[in-house]
Amino acid sequence: MNNPRKSLKKEKILTGDRATGQLHLGHFVGSLQQRVKLQHDHEQTILVADLQGLTDNGHNPHKVSSNILNVVADYLAVGIEPLKTTICLQSAIPALSELTMYYSNLVSVARLQRNPTVKSEISAKSFGSSIPTGFLTYPISQAADITAFRATLIPVGEDQLPMIEQTNEIVRKLNHIAQDDILVECRPLLSKVPRLPSSDGKSKMSKSMGNCILLNSSEKGISKAVKSMYTDPNHLSVEDPGQIRGNVVFTYLDAFHPDSVYIDELKVRYQNGGLGDGTTKKILEECLQDILKPIRERREIFMSDKAQLIDILRIGSQKSQEESNQVLNNVKHAFGLNLFN
Amino acid sequence: MNNPRKSLKKEKILTGDRATGQLHLGHFVGSLQQRVKLQHDHEQTILVADLQGLTDNGHNPHKVSSNILNVVADYLAVGIEPLKTTICLQSAIPALSELTMYYSNLVSVARLQRNPTVKSEISAKSFGSSIPTGFLTYPISQAADITAFRATLIPVGEDQLPMIEQTNEIVRKLNHIAQDDILVECRPLLSKVPRLPSSDGKSKMSKSMGNCILLNSSEKGISKAVKSMYTDPNHLSVEDPGQIRGNVVFTYLDAFHPDSVYIDELKVRYQNGGLGDGTTKKILEECLQDILKPIRERREIFMSDKAQLIDILRIGSQKSQEESNQVLNNVKHAFGLNLFN
Numbered sequence A, B: 001m002n003n004p005r006k007s008l009k010k011e012k013i014l015t016g017d018r019a020t021g022q023l024h025l026g027h028f029v030g031s032l033q034q035r036v037k038l039q040h041d042h043e044q045t046i047l048v049a050d051l052q053g054l055t056d057n058g059h060n061p062h063k064v065s066s067n068i069l070n071v072v073a074d075y076l077a078v079g080i081e082p083l084k085t086t087i088c089l090q091s092a093i094p095a096l097s098e099l100t101m102y103y104s105n106l107v108s109v110a111r112l113q114r115n116p117t118v119k120s121e122i123s124a125k126s127f128g129s130s131i132p133t134g135f136l137t138y139p140i141s142q143a144a145d146i147t148a149f150r151a152t153l154i155p156v157g158e159d160q161l162p163m164i165e166q167t168n169e170i171v172r173k174l175n176h177i178a179q180d181d182i183l184v185e186c187r188p189l190l191s192k193v194p195r196l197p198s199s200d201g202k203s204k205m206s207k208s209m210g211n212c213i214l215l216n217s218s219e220k221g222i223s224k225a226v227k228s229m230y231t232d233p234n235h236l237s238v239e240d241p242g243q244i245r246g247n248v249v250f251t252y253l254d255a256f257h258p259d260s261v262y263i264d265e266l267k268v269r270y271q272n273g274g275l276g277d278g279t280t281k282k283i284l285e286e287c288l289q290d291i292l293k294p295i296r297e298r299r300e301i302f303m304s305d306k307a308q309l310i311d312i313l314r315i316g317s318q319k320s321q322e323e324s325n326q327v328l329n330n331v332k333h334a335f336g337l338n339l340f341n
Helices: A025-041 A050-054 A068-078 A094-103 A109-114 A116-124 A138-148 A158-178 A219-227 A248-256 A260-272 A277-303 A306-334 B025-041 B050-054 B068-078 B094-103 B109-114 B116-124 B138-148 B158-178 B219-227 B248-256 B260-272 B277-303 B306-334
Strands: A012-018 A043-049 A085-089 A153-156 A187-190 B012-018 B043-049 B085-089 B153-156 B187-190
Touching: A012 A025, A012 A138, A025 A043, A025 A068, A025 A153, A025 A248, A043 A050, A043 A068, A043 A306, A050 A138, A050 B094, A068 A085, A068 A277, A068 A306, A085 A306, A094 A138, A094 A158, A094 A306, A094 B050, A094 B094, A109 A116, A116 A138, A116 A158, A138 A158, A138 A306, A153 A158, A158 A187, A158 A306, A219 A277, A248 A260, A248 A277, A260 A277, A277 A306, B012 B025, B012 B138, B025 B043, B025 B068, B025 B153, B025 B248, B043 B050, B043 B068, B043 B306, B050 B138, B068 B085, B068 B277, B068 B306, B085 B306, B094 B138, B094 B158, B094 B306, B109 B116, B116 B138, B116 B158, B138 B158, B138 B306, B153 B158, B158 B187, B158 B306, B219 B277, B248 B260, B248 B277, B260 B277, B277 B306
Parallel strands: A012 A043, A012 A153, A043 A085, A153 A187, B012 B043, B012 B153, B043 B085, B153 B187
Antiparallel strands: none
């Protein structure tokens, strides 16, 4: 607090992914590209959220453990630089669990049950009457993550705004107990990019559904995925006028093609009739191949040296331990539990 | 597991107290005397449960923080020896919070809500609709405590048996995931001593209610408490036959007087008529003064050297950190999250 350089500091961003699968084009458009940009003028930490991944995979932990290094390799492959962005592992930072314990005394069960994000996630998952406690309480754990890094800017989608709200509620309660601003409130950095649809245009992207293009998809895999992509079911022959709305090929062209003027021309031609799905898919495939080839190649090199990936995570986690222990000490102090400090 | 001396090891006991108040005669009879005995032929750890104390005092943490050293002084004053019993502080052992996070993915919210102990505690407290999350989930945290110390014997009252059951459920789930017996099941050491009534014979003992005799009660305080003790309301004059049942003075004489034959004689005389409450109270007071004088004096000496108390807790907590980190490592290994080990 007495650091005279504070005002010169870059703003702190916390972001991350549940380590439950490889990253795909949805992540690329929705968050990864933004992170690559943000790392230059922000102090960015990316948390590989293995503990959060366990909250609905407690009995299937391999789904989490087997994906940690995959996710790190994905980050590096798209251009996240460990010298600019701290990449760390949630389970390697004890203060995150400790803070969760303290905060859980300040949030009622009813408040968690009212959380719209968790509510809709619970109804989307097939927990039945057996909701894991860790899943219901994960907004508290997220508040621990955000506050432990003193993050003030959190990239989120609209659907995650209740998480920011829950975090700031805890921040205010804690600061009230401490009679001091020991924690900082955060604000959302709302993504302007609409969520990328899955290639079937219907369900959520998921590796197991086979409806998403992973960052390390092979040339053939990309080709196959684009060929099977959902377009306009009423656009039966090339001459027919086609629909753009709900046409996944055009949504992807909007998201990935560098020349938006050209894509607008294509749309007009498609709507007037005279442009076949084979042609639009070919244009999209070329574009995706161009984007994913260097990513796939870089990723392969990173995955071939797992020791280096582990080292990057270890160094990031150590740095994060130091940061988060400071916040934990302040919180323990607020509760009067700093007997040994 | 390969330790050839394992079979020679003393059985491991975990016990403890929420650090929410000084200890009183109820604790003395209910647990402290037993602990003093058990420490000789068991490996005993006593956990000063400050985190658990916060689960219903999140907004009033001083109630917890101000009582930690009080509780340690109480232990030492009654004869618990730090060289025989490890005394440690829950908040100083990060592995306990980390284990809680892992276990919370294996216990459903519905299972917690069904826990009879928590259910009756919730209805006894005035949470209204605002049950703190940490309170609902404390059985998971208790399972973390028990398993972190590999404790197999847990001194409890009947009302806490559901806690043992919950712990063993988690142990079995975890061992199933690990495909190895990395955690050990525990069994209750049921107390045979009935719960000591408060001096008014009605409510639960509580310092704030002024109906209990603290271990450091002054001579005057003890005298006053015994004089106001509930007896037989129909025993109006010395000659009247009196009732033993519900007569707190006789319950205390049973619990504390060394000469049970003498107490049995007194009971006969009281029941026949001819023994006044003044006399029985005088006998009880003398007996309690004898027991509490050395405890009060020893406690005063311990409380005059807080640095020593902190040292005892620090040393016990460090030992406990090492023990619990081993268990945490095994659990992380079971979940495949041992990237840095």
